[in-house]
Amino acid sequence: MDLSANSNGTSSSEESELYHAQIHLYKHVYNWVSSMALKAVMELGVADVIHNHGKPLTISHLASELKLHPSKVGALHRFLRLLTHNGFFAKTKLLEGQEEEDAYALTPPSKLLIKSKPTNLSPIVKGSLHWSSLNMWHSSEKWFTEDKEQTMHETSSGGQSFWDFLNNNPDCIAMFQEAMAADSYMFKIALKECRHVFENLGSIVDVGGGTGGVSKLIHQEFPQLKCTVFDQPEVVGNLKGDGNLNFVGGDMFKSIPSADAVLLKWILHDWNDEQALKILKNSKEAISERGKEGKVIIIDISIDETSDDKELIELKLDYDLVMLAMFNGKEREKKEWDKLIHEAGYSRYTITPICGFKSLIEVYP
Numbered sequence: 147m148d149l150s151a152n153s154n155g156t157s158s159s160e161e162s163e164l165y166h167a168q169i170h171l172y173k174h175v176y177n178w179v180s181s182m183a184l185k186a187v188m189e190l191g192v193a194d195v196i197h198n199h200g201k202p203l204t205i206s207h208l209a210s211e212l213k214l215h216p217s218k219v220g221a222l223h224r225f226l227r228l229l230t231h232n233g234f235f236a237k238t239k240l241l242e243g244q245e246e247e248d249a250y251a252l253t254p255p256s257k258l259l260i261k262s263k264p265t266n267l268s269p270i271v272k273g274s275l276h277w278s279s280l281n282m283w284h285s286s287e288k289w290f291t292e293d294k295e296q297t298m299h300e301t302s303s304g305g306q307s308f309w310d311f312l313n314n315n316p317d318c319i320a321m322f323q324e325a326m327a328a329d330s331y332m333f334k335i336a337l338k339e340c341r342h343v344f345e346n347l348g349s350i351v352d353v354g355g356g357t358g359g360v361s362k363l364i365h366q367e368f369p370q371l372k373c374t375v376f377d378q379p380e381v382v383g384n385l386k387g388d389g390n391l392n393f394v395g396g397d398m399f400k401s402i403p404s405a406d407a408v409l410l411k412w413i414l415h416d417w418n419d420e421q422a423l424k425i426l427k428n429s430k431e432a433i434s435e436r437g438k439e440g441k442v443i444i445i446d447i448s449i450d451e452t453s454d455d456k457e458l459i460e461l462k463l464d465y466d467l468v469m470l471a472m473f474n475g476k477e478r479e480k481k482e483w484d485k486l487i488h489e490a491g492y493s494r495y496t497i498t499p500i501c502g503f504k505s506l507i508e509v510y511p
């Protein structure tokens with residue numbers, strides 16, 4: 147028994163544990179606040195104003211550039227205080243007239259919100275924090291307890307899949323595809339490291355390639371390579387090709403156009419194992435004319451809790467639940483990739499981490 151127990155029978159160490167547990171719980175309840183603060187400063191274009199100014203900017207100067215009502219200047223300061231705490235800005239002091247004022251500079255994460263740069267990830271922030279990506283979470287209890295095999299999105303929307311929602315809301319499909327294209331730019335940097343993966347190919351089909359963000363980068367690097375962007379007709383129907391880059395509409399669950407290689411970037415994690423198996427089997431058929439020279443190139447998350455750091459593991463596990471809620475999809479661990487790839491009839495594969503939190507998995511028939 148802890149002799150330092152106080153009048154209500156709890157020891158000081160038990161009290162300390164209780165208070166730390168309380169802080170941990172409340173912190174997690176309010177994790178969304180930082181996300182929404184990030185969305186707010188993205189929408190305001192704070193990163194662009196500071197970037198264009200070329201040096202740290204005081205709050206009063208920033209508020210003036212943003213044309214905020216004077217009553218909102220204090221709120222802007224408090225938004226930047228939280229985001230500075232979370233690594234999105236660096237605070238310094240500048241003389242504004244006779245007064246010293248807090249001034250803010252960008253950090254590497256907020257530089258990814260500069261809309262004029264090719265590394266701009268604002269569309270990912272906008273789409274991921276759009277009501278259509280969040281509302282379904284309020285149906286989690288109903289989804290868990292109902293005796294139906296449907297996605298949380300379907301539970302929350304009377305049976306409509308997220309893809310059908312997008313296809314019925316042109317503004318949202320555009321927002322989604324802009325996000326995918328934004329993420330694809332990170333692949334341009336990775337392409338330098340994994341150039342060899344695309345060398346010696348005559349043709350490639352980018353399955354679920356959206357508006358061609360990745361294929362355009364591959365086409366620039368390999369102009370002789372015939373690149374086919376294969377996606378839903380609603381996505382590619384109005385897109386025009388250019389020389390060796392073309393767009394084809396169809397359904398990857400029915401068939402995939404033949405090519406030397408199939409690219410599956412951020413595709414398989416949208417689907418459960420049965421559906422992913424079907425996509426991999428159709429991909430194997432698509433490369434069959436190339437014999438042993440054909441390959442499938444998967445770019446997706448591979449969860450590796452032995453080597454990833456805590457923040458990276460949490461991002462991958464976050465994405466796992468987002469895929470579950472939206473699509474009944476999943477992020478896969480190495481052993482799950484191994485099982486899926488072999489069940490689809492492939493003989494061997496290699497996994498190489500790229501683009502920060504994704505991996506490139508080369509799969510051979």
Ligand SMILES: C[S@@+](CC[C@H](N)C(=O)[O-])C[C@H]1O[C@@H](n2cnc3c(N)ncnc32)[C@H](O)[C@@H]1O
Pocket residue numbers: 309326327329330353354355356357359360376377378381396397398399410411412413416
């Ligand atoms: C998460 S996005 C990935 C886009 C792109 N690969 C990238 O990484 O930027 C998934 C893509 O799969 C497409 N898709 C969904 N169902 C499909 C189907 N049945 N056949 C072909 N494409 C499909 C969607 O339209 C979307 O463009």
Ligand SMILES: O=C1c2ccc(O)cc2O[C@@H](O)[C@@H]1c1ccc(O)cc1
Pocket residue numbers: 269270272273274276279318321322323325326412413415416468469472
């Ligand atoms: O980032 C998003 C994402 C990424 C990859 C994927 O296959 C699906 C995704 O859907 C969401 O998780 C998220 C997103 C949602 C909506 C949107 O307009 C953009 C991104």
